[in-house]
Amino acid sequence: MEKLILLHPADNVFIVRKTIQANEKISVNGIPIIYVKEIALGHKIASRDINKGEEIIKYGVPIGSATEKIVAGAHIHLHNMKSDYIQTYTLEKEFGHEQ
Amino acid sequence: MSNKKWKGYLRSDGRKGIRNTVAVVYLVECAHHVAREITTSFKDQQVHLIGFPGCYPNQYADKILNAICIHPNVGAVLLVSLGCESFNRNRLMENIERSGRPVHLIGIQKIGGTRKAIDDGKNWVGDAIAQIKNVPQVEMGISDLSIGTVCGGSDATSGISANPAVGRAFDKLVAENAICVFEETGEMIGLENILKTRAKTKELGAELENSVKKAAIYYSKMGHGSFAPGNADGGLTTIEEKSMGAYAKSGDSNLSGLIKPGDIPSKAGLYLMDVVPDGEPMFGFPNISDNAEIVEMIASGCHLILFTTGRGSVVGSAVSPVIKICANPETYERMKDDMDINAGKILNGEATLDEVGDEIVEKVLAVAKGNPSCSESLGHQEFILTYKKFEPIGPACLPM
Structure with missing residues (x-):
């Protein structure tokens, strides 16, 4: 089974279809990448290089924007993208004790 | 596809239910324990605990609780009140009575405390379960x-x-x-x-x-x-x-x-x-x-x-x-x-x-x-x- 799926042709992210294990090697658009850390089912991987401030496209629509330059194959999550509407709550940000 | 018709419980407003539940309703958190004790003695008998914890009146809570007490899946309702809370129990009771469902109100203060309230509630729920077995069952389908x-x-x-x-x-x-x-x-x-x-x-x-x-x-x-x-x-x-x-x-x-x-x-x-x-x-x-x-x-x-x-x-x-x-x-x-x-x-x-x-x-x-x-x-x-x-x-x- 393919590990990654593209949900919409306009997307710049792949979705992890089956958890990528630590140190597993995956081919992303023909580029072999070794993932040091586990990346769980459902998470996003950049399908191409994405510039800082560029929209992240999933389901063919923008779901936020990049807060730094993201290289093809990189895991995309809270550390490198943000909502363009309302900030995301995490346990680390709880009650003003921001990391 | 399997057969798409079955028997549902006909209510007086014309809606049909897929369950015939007795709802035990606490009208303030202070009545929650009594209501729960009544409910737990009817485990697996379609007796469900619902309620509103607040002591102060609120139009929203009033609307929601009234609507659920006459939901088509509900066959009978026991209201459990402490006695001094703000919830308009009389109007709720009248609303349920008008729907033709068996309803009973227990006032914990009035009846003489926890034990008497639980005993009264258990007796009533037991009778209500028997009574609502007679609710008319009619043909029901996806459009209902x-x-x-x-x-x-x-x-x-x-x-x-x-x-x-x-x-x-x-x-x-x-x-x-x-x-x-x-x-x-x-x-x-x-x-x-x-x-x-x-x-x-x-x-x-x-x-x-x-x-x-x-x-x-x-x-x-x-x-x-x-x-x-x-x-x-x-x-x-x-x-x-x-x-x-x-x-x-x-x-x-x-x-x-x-x-x-x-x-x-x-x-x-x-x-x-x-x-x-x-x-x-x-x-x-x-x-x-x-x-x-x-x-x-x-x-x-x-x-x-x-x-x-x-x-x-x-x-x-x-x-x-x-x-x-x-x-x-x-x-x-x-x-x-x-x-x-x-x-x-x-x-x-x-x-x-x-x-x-x-x-x-x-x-x-x-x-x-x-x-x-x-x-x-x-x-x-x-x-x-x-x-x-x-x-x-x-x-x-x-x-x-």
């Missing part, structure tokens, strides 16, 4: 059903498998003249422009758009969106991303209306429930937890609830059965006993969205016919009702 959908414990698989599969099921159910209700305008933020184009009238479209804008303002004031840390663990990064997934539950049908909690649609079709309070935030987040949304859907007449989850929610509900649709194949393997449908197989390429959509419709029929859902057989009967504030819906919300 009202079905709600919520998602909880979402992860990034929810929007890819379970939610769009529910969308397919909704399309099929709406086509067969069911009432289908989806909700959580806070999870449509970013999608208001798409949503409004699906409205049956332009005016309804404007109302839908405004309801999402209201949600965006409300959640901004709360400091963050309808988003829990588990959503992020599951690969969701932003509210827009979660919204796109959540919205897929609505399928492709046109929208017939916009309702607020406790409003009961009378015509078949797809409805959006606006669950975000009106006016300045007064009582905190729009919904304190998933069951608050389920309670609101039940108050709006839903006979059963399609609940999608990726992380793995286990909740059920009092009054209306909850069908659990698991989006994530890894979660499904871990929590099989709690899940009615494995939508994760879509992700593994083992089934299509349409096939799982059909499976969901079949499960709706089976549960409507009386087969317990997983959460029902595990004894889940969660219920939560707190304070909220709403203005009535405008005339454009339910176009003729």
Whole structure:
């Protein structure tokens, strides 16, 4: 089974279809990448290089924007993208004790 | 497809129920223990505990509790009051009496305390169970059903498998003249422009758009969106991303209306429930937890609830059965006993969205016919009702 799926042709992210294990090697658009850390089912991987401030496209629509330059194959999550509407709550940000 | 007719419980307002439950209702937290003691002695006998904990009056709580006490799945109601709380028990009692259901009010102070109240309650419930066996049973079909959908414990698989599969099921159910209700305008933020184009009238479209804008303002004031840390663990990064997934539950049908909690649609079709309070935030987040949304859907007449989850929610509900649709194949393997449908197989390429959509419709029929859902057989009967504030819906919300 393919590990990654593209949900919409306009997307710049792949979705992890089956958890990528630590140190597993995956081919992303023909580029072999070794993932040091586990990346769980459902998470996003950049399908191409994405510039800082560029929209992240999933389901063919923008779901936020990049807060730094993201290289093809990189895991995309809270550390490198943000909502363009309302900030995301995490346990680390709880009650003003921001990391 | 299996036989699509079954026997339902006919109520005086013409609606038909798929369950014949005795509701034991505490009218303030101070009466909760007594009500629970009464309920627990009727385990597995369709006696459900519901109630409102607040001592102060609130129009919203009054509307919701009144609506649920005369829900078609409810056959009889026991009201448990401490005696000094603000809930208008007399009006609630009259409302239930008018519906033809057996109803009884226990005042704990009046009857002489905890033990006497519990004894009286147990006696009454025992009699009520026998009495409601005689409720007339009539033919019922999909067009008599009202079905709600919520998602909880979402992860990034929810929007890819379970939610769009529910969308397919909704399309099929709406086509067969069911009432289908989806909700959580806070999870449509970013999608208001798409949503409004699906409205049956332009005016309804404007109302839908405004309801999402209201949600965006409300959640901004709360400091963050309808988003829990588990959503992020599951690969969701932003509210827009979660919204796109959540919205897929609505399928492709046109929208017939916009309702607020406790409003009961009378015509078949797809409805959006606006669950975000009106006016300045007064009582905190729009919904304190998933069951608050389920309670609101039940108050709006839903006979059963399609609940999608990726992380793995286990909740059920009092009054209306909850069908659990698991989006994530890894979660499904871990929590099989709690899940009615494995939508994760879509992700593994083992089934299509349409096939799982059909499976969901079949499960709706089976549960409507009386087969317990997983959460029902595990004894889940969660219920939560707190304070909220709403203005009535405008005339454009339910176009003729």
